[in-house]
Amino acid sequence: MFVVKNLLRRRVRTALSVMGVAIGIAAIVAFSAIGDGFQASLSTYFSESQAQLAIFSGNVADMAMSRVTREQKERVLAVPGVLEVSEGTFYVAASAGLRATGSLPALLLFGRAPGTRLMRKYDNGELRGRLLMKEDEILLGFLAAENLGKEPGDTLDFLERTFTVAGVYKTGATWENGGAVVHNAVIQKHLAMGDAFSLGFVYLKDLRQTERVQNDILNAVPGLSVTKATEVPDYFSDQLQYIDWFVWIVSLVAVIIGGLGVLNTMLMNVSERVREIGTLRAVGWSRPMVLWLIFSEGFLISVIGGVLGLAWGVAGAEILVHFAPKGFIHTVYTAEIFGKAAVVAAVLGVVGSLYPAFRASRLSPIEALKYE
Amino acid sequence: MIRTEQLVKTYENGAIKALQGVDVAIAKGEFACIMGPSGSGKSTFLNMIGALDRPTSGRVWLNGHDLTNVPDLDRIRAREVGFVFQLHNLIPTLTAAENVEIPMFAVGRARAERQKRAAELLELVGLTHRANSIAVKLSGGERQRVSIARALANRPGVILADEPTGDLDSATGREIMKTLEQMRRESGATLIVVTHDLEVGERAGRWFRMRDGRMTEDAR
Numbered sequence A: 001m002f003v004v005k006n007l008l009r010r011r012v013r014t015a016l017s018v019m020g021v022a023i024g025i026a027a028i029v030a031f032s033a034i035g036d037g038f039q040a041s042l043s044t045y046f047s048e049s050q051a052q053l054a055i056f057s058g059n060v061a062d063m064a065m066s067r068v069t070r071e072q073k074e075r076v077l078a079v080p081g082v083l084e085v086s087e088g089t090f091y092v093a094a095s096a097g098l099r100a101t102g103s104l105p106a107l108l109l110f111g112r113a114p115g116t117r118l119m120r121k122y123d124n125g126e127l128r129g130r131l132l133m134k135e136d137e138i139l140l141g142f143l144a145a146e147n148l149g150k151e152p153g154d155t156l157d158f159l160e161r162t163f164t165v166a167g168v169y170k171t172g173a174t175w176e177n178g179g180a181v182v183h184n185a186v187i188q189k190h191l192a193m194g195d196a197f198s199l200g201f202v203y204l205k206d207l208r209q210t211e212r213v214q215n216d217i218l219n220a221v222p223g224l225s226v227t228k229a230t231e232v233p234d235y236f237s238d239q240l241q242y243i244d245w246f247v248w249i250v251s252l253v254a255v256i257i258g259g260l261g262v263l264n265t266m267l268m269n270v271s272e273r274v275r276e277i278g279t280l281r282a283v284g285w286s287r288p289m290v291l292w293l294i295f296s297e298g299f300l301i302s303v304i305g306g307v308l309g310l311a312w313g314v315a316g317a318e319i320l321v322h323f324a325p326k327g328f329i330h331t332v333y334t335a336e337i338f339g340k341a342a343v344v345a346a347v348l349g350v351v352g353s354l355y356p357a358f359r360a361s362r363l364s365p366i367e368a369l370k371y372e
Numbered sequence B: 001m002i003r004t005e006q007l008v009k010t011y012e013n014g015a016i017k018a019l020q021g022v023d024v025a026i027a028k029g030e031f032a033c034i035m036g037p038s039g040s041g042k043s044t045f046l047n048m049i050g051a052l053d054r055p056t057s058g059r060v061w062l063n064g065h066d067l068t069n070v071p072d073l074d075r076i077r078a079r080e081v082g083f084v085f086q087l088h089n090l091i092p093t094l095t096a097a098e099n100v101e102i103p104m105f106a107v108g109r110a111r112a113e114r115q116k117r118a119a120e121l122l123e124l125v126g127l128t129h130r131a132n133s134i135a136v137k138l139s140g141g142e143r144q145r146v147s148i149a150r151a152l153a154n155r156p157g158v159i160l161a162d163e164p165t166g167d168l169d170s171a172t173g174r175e176i177m178k179t180l181e182q183m184r185r186e187s188g189a190t191l192i193v194v195t196h197d198l199e200v201g202e203r204a205g206r207w208f209r210m211r212d213g214r215m216t217e218d219a220r
């Protein structure tokens, strides 16, 4: 009864510090959900290719900068056990040339070669129309098709070409659905890549030999990176790490702002209630009891802020998803995110209230009772 | 029973001598009144016998506890002493009844028990009808009654009142003194009142006079 009533007497102040915590928690939840969504898309992207290994040029920070030469590909194909290497290229097409009806800042283009195993993933029962066969054909992800208002058979002008929409696909990777698939040659010409490609999807004759083939390729083709498809997201965790870092910095700022908010509120509450605390001590409350009272007040602020922040974070992330171009972001809510939010809220509560509570508990009852 | 022996309290490393060797003995159930000029050490004396503070030297016994040796003064305060201050010191946002419950938290009373006892005490001080009013809405006299009820919450052996009528008009002050005295009679507790007002101490059994940290007893 006590704790709640004490918090209610300074409603505005309590509300502000609850909000401070809530905003911090909301930021953590929203950014984590979006970051996790991105990672989930990335691993789906590779698992759906059904390739066992991925090859790309060594030591590139950005997958799009990777160039695997034709000669390197031949050497990979010469390694026993390799069945096929499907070539992949990437390009982010600015929407300026797109003159699209929808609002797209950019269109993510995936270069593929007709007839390769990699192309089969788009023919997954969700495909409307057919797979692309020629350079002047394009496959649209279903979200991109919605955005652009295109159907199979329609034409699309961009990259100084006119494409015919051969089909509309739907895969498990959200950003693939927001993008489009073109013939590798389109991107290779546009980027003057010659006949090199960025990412090779390697299919093996025998899955059990993945480890051995990986080592053989590493030895046979210097300068090439070879990773198990399942591990590509981990390999690129260096890149993904800046998402992690971002989330961490947001969390840290949240902890600092939220913590300072709770701290400030509780210090003010304590300094306003010196006489009251003196009275509690005079009627027999021990130091631990006073400590616990003030601590509970601060902790309750964080708990309420945490719950509110969870709701705001989910709402905020979903609003972002709703207003962002379709397919660019999506969210994944894991128990870990909620756990992290709960831990941060608890830490805020502890950090923000322990010191004020300690101060309150150290007040001498006699001094406190004299205090005007 | 309260007894002190060569009770000394100094502040600021001895520069201020608030109590300079006080020896008194007040028996259970007595009503004692302490008078004296401002700064003479009256409140300091109450703080010592009320287990709010420890003496610099000398000894204090309260209901058989040697206060110079108990490690845990909070416990003694919670169980043996009831304070009534000049300013009522109620928690403004809590109701009268909740204010009376506060000391009972310190001795770990269950909720039902706390509420029952608070109702009982408010009835004793004639405030049943105000039990659910929050403290800020009460008049000065009513607040002081609540603080008397609060002082009695844990059935203390001693009630210590430091200028309980100092903030009230004389009619209300008389009412409050009547209540305090009635409480003393009914509970059998020792009542010690510090006051500037001769009328307040009228009915006291014993009169003490404090001057420069020394206590003398007036014959009656």
Ligand SMILES: Nc1ncnc2c1ncn2[C@@H]1O[C@H](COP(=O)(O)OP(=O)(O)OP(=O)(O)O)[C@@H](O)[C@H]1O
Binding pocket: B011, B012, B016, B017, B018, B036, B037, B038, B039, B040, B041, B042, B043, B044, B045
């Ligand atoms: N915490 C303290 N630190 C320093 N000096 C103190 C402290 N408490 C009391 N004193 C001093 O001790 C002396 C006695 O104070 P005390 O409060 O006991 O007087 P009092 O008789 O209650 O006076 P009043 O009638 O004004 O309440 C005073 O000189 C006072 O200034």
Ligand SMILES: [Mg+2]
Binding pocket: B042, B043, B044, B162
């Ligand atoms: Mg005084």
